[in-house]
Amino acid sequence: MKSIVKSILHGKKKSEGINPIIELNNEAVGKYRIDRMPLPMRIDIETINRCNGVCTFCPVNANEPQRPYAKMTEELFKKIIDELEKLNYSGSVALFDNNEPFLDERIIEFQRYGKTHVPNAFWDLWTNGSLVTIEKFDAIIPYLDRLYIDNYNNEGMWNPTVQALIDYLEDKPALKEKVVFQMRKQNEVLTSRGDCPKTQMVQNFLPLVVGK
Numbered sequence: 602m603k604s605i606v607k608s609i610l611h612g613k614k615k616s617e618g619i620n621p622i623i624e625l626n627n628e629a630v631g632k633y634r635i636d637r638m639p640l641p642m643r644i645d646i647e648t649i650n651r652c653n654g655v656c657t658f659c660p661v662n663a664n665e666p667q668r669p670y671a672k673m674t675e676e677l678f679k680k681i682i683d684e685l686e687k688l689n690y691s692g693s694v695a696l697f698d699n700n701e702p703f704l705d706e707r708i709i710e711f712q713r714y715g716k717t718h719v720p721n722a723f724w725d726l727w728t729n730g731s732l733v734t735i736e737k738f739d740a741i742i743p744y745l746d747r748l749y750i751d752n753y754n755n756e757g758m759w760n761p762t763v764q765a766l767i768d769y770l771e772d773k774p775a776l777k778e779k780v781v782f783q784m785r786k787q788n789e790v791l792t793s794r795g796d797c798p799k800t801q802m803v804q805n806f807l808p809l810v811v812g813k
């Protein structure tokens with residue numbers, strides 16, 4: 602290592618048979634111990650890159666130009682989960698990112714596979730609730746530690762599928778504890794969604810605060 606550092610300090614050139622920066626990098630990489638690397642506390646796995654929501658603050662809403670359609674292959678999904686299993690991963694994992702997870706018809710099976718193989722992780726899932734029938738809820742909830750349902754409604758009303766779930770859980774306190782219902786507005790303005798034209802428009806008018 603010392604000789605490589607010296608080569609860099611003394612400006613030894615590539616033409617002299619050594620690319621010191623690459624060698625230094627290779628040597629450092631060689632010293633990594635994968636079993637001593639810190640693992641991420643949170644892992645989000647987006648298995649389909651679509652949403653059926655039309656929230657105006659969100660760049661992936663169904664009214665915006667869409668990314669090229671993509672679904673994660675089952676093979677890749679299982680490879681990720683199997684690797685987490687080998688690591689005995691115990692952080693938190695969610696099978697969504699910037700999408701509606703229930704648009705992927707494999708979501709219940711994927712959730713089952715994930716929780717079964719990586720049982721020490723905390724598994725949560727966020728959905729707009731529009732596709733979560735009672736049947737799907739019953740099928741997926743055993744494999745979740747928390748289900749967040751963002752109910753987007755500008756009038757502050759529970760949407761039909763969400764209302765059905767609220768009624769269903771009325772006399773099931775153990776299951777109800779696993780579910781968080783949140784009333785949200787479709788047309789709210791968030792400054793955390795930079796790619797959305799509406800957000801960018803608002804950001805242009807935000808006052809610039811320098812210091813305090």
Ligand code: SF4
Nearest residue numbers: 652654656659662729
């Ligand atoms: S905020 Fe959520 S539900 Fe609304 S469009 Fe974006 S991803 Fe879909």
